[in-house]
Amino acid sequence: MRIDTRNLYRLPWSVNDNPIGWLEVTDKCNIVCKGCYREELEGHRPLDVLEEEVRRLKELRNPDSICIAGGEPLLHPQICDIVAYVNSLGLKAAILTNAVNLDENLARELKRAGVYNLKLHIDQWQSRPHHKRKTEVELMDLRQSYVELLRKVGGIDATFGATVYRENLQYVGDILAWAQKNIDVVSGLIFLTFRAVPTGGEVELYAGGKRVDPKELRYSTNDATEVGITAADVLDSMRRVYPDVRASSFLGGTMCPDTPKWLLLTHIASSDRSYGFVGPRTMELAQTFHHAVFGKYLTHGDRPRLGPGYFGLSAIDPAVRPGLRRWATDLARRPWRLFDRTLTTQSVLILQGPDHLEDGTVDMCDSCPDMAFFEGKLYPSCRLDELRKWGTLANAHHTDADARRRAESARQKLPIAPPC
């Protein structure tokens, strides 16, 4: 089902007022993921360089949190120093990790260093030791083992992520249901639709005026059907398990402003009962209130522990009212639910990465939240390997004039082409 972004709240994030700062600490990794954007070219980055980048991110981006990414950040020998430095500047430190190296000792060290959130990326197209060729459903035990570990350590917020391919699209609702059962530990989910640069067809790639081979990029594919999954497909798949699922807010595309590249949902639930999803009014209130009071926008994982207080939002947000009625009915039957300590919110981010349009242009995320430094300037982190290999971002050129015309008319919404 197509998503009508006119009914959603457009997140007010911009390049220089954005709750997220992105810091890549290494390009080394201990597994191979099909959806990875990064190739090993440099190894671990020095601590002083990283500290300088954190300071500059703070100055330029006004972030609430720094997402420490890679490669696999837990391989960096000074990962705890990096976390502590981020923390010392009054920023929340989040780590995007495959969690292969995460054990109780390391979790406790990271906690001591002040880590705020771990984003554990687990999906079925990873060469994960002892879990190769496992299906998305079979990986639930692995996810659960990390939840048990973090529950034992306590005090670390957890988000789970997965890249969405044709093969696991049908399971996103099951992952959401699993996350709800563990809502005390799991504050959010991230579903990233698989994206890659197309190598076939009529597209030629140029960097710095020279033709380059897209196959040099780790994220290239000659199978166009692999890269077509949209945020709307992911939302539709969730509907199988949660029929009332709805999004509240979005970031559009740089070329197609009505394409939801970042689509945000907030689930109000306890571990055994869903009370629906908030609407755009709640997200607007949350973002503007947080900015007015704390001077920064809110990231998708943050959640105040309001318990039943969330239903007070029904005064301004009609989307919350059915949940309030459900909760009131539950309470009449089982009054002890008033003390249900697991009632809270859980965020879901659906990220539809760069789309390569027919005319060769690339539809990126507007106000890209995941911008990283390359030689002192900020670029979308998903395209850093173009800079690292060719010194500049690559431009695509479609040799088929009809395709170029179709894509252009689609963006302008002329009647001869389907919407982009």
Ligand code: SF4
């Ligand atoms: S444009 Fe930015 S937010 Fe979007 S996928 Fe690339 S790095 Fe992530």
